[in-house]
Amino acid sequence: MDISAFDTDNSVSCRLASIIPDICKTEDCCLGIDEAGRGPVLGPMVYGICFCPVSKKEELKDLKVADSKTLSEAERETLFQKLDEGKSFIGWALHILSPNTISTSMLQRTKCNLNTLSHDAAIGLVQFALDSGVQLTEVFVDTVGPAEKYEEKLSKLFPGINVTVRPKADSLFPIVSAASICAKVARDHAVKNWTFLEDLGEVDADYGSGYPNDPKTKAWLLKYLDPLFGYPQFVRFSWSTAQALIDSKGVTVHWDDDEDGEKAAQRQAKRSMLSYFSAPGGSNNQTQTHRFFTERRLKSINTL
Known part of the structure; x- marks a missing residue:
């Protein structure tokens, strides 16, 4: 998978997409949505969609796609290659949310939580497919938050499309499994080939899974914490794991304008x-x- 458009500047989010198959513009299509990298403190979160004609569901099933979390990296690469080779009837698109985008969104004055970011990414990808001419009639989504509320939200946004939101949808619907594979392969590539924009010298790439409870990830976070400047943009500094380390190991900095107006008025x-x-x-x-x-x-x- 070529994600060079994201690698060029991984401080911002990026959308990638395959060629839209002609058959998807003329036949009723189903579309699956899933993500990779929601929980890690390192690297991007990637939302993926995969779509194909309803008449081709069995052919998609024959590719033996499965939930990406149950597959090895090599198996995911092989299955993505099969999906990409099926470009005559299968299409995909990705929205890669950079760690910097996630952190700044969650910590800005008007905060945007991870569920909102996830919903917006999924909605944007469905709209992208529609704007590209894909004749969507069915959408299957792995839930974020209460499934019923999410399903109602998507159904109102996309009237005329049959929306199904289910927990573990990536193990229930092959089209969601295919989206899961696309998202996971993209995240694997982004993390493995991460370009550090900061001047860190040669960086140890043995950072484990990126999840906060991974000992290798914890060790990496300790190693690359700058006491004054914090973490490189590879780290989601809005995560409590990163914040706790910055608070305990970092230098305390006082800003003259930290005092809010109420305290100043009281003084x-x-x-x-x-x-x-x-x-x-x-x-x-x-x-x-x-x-x-x-x-x-x-x-x-x-x-x-």
């Missing part, structure tokens, strides 16, 4: 407003005029 309220207008006494008890007044050339009435 300022401790001063009497009358003190700004008090008559000047001796040099030892004269109150320093606040800059609000000096900037506006305002003076105490006693000095006029």
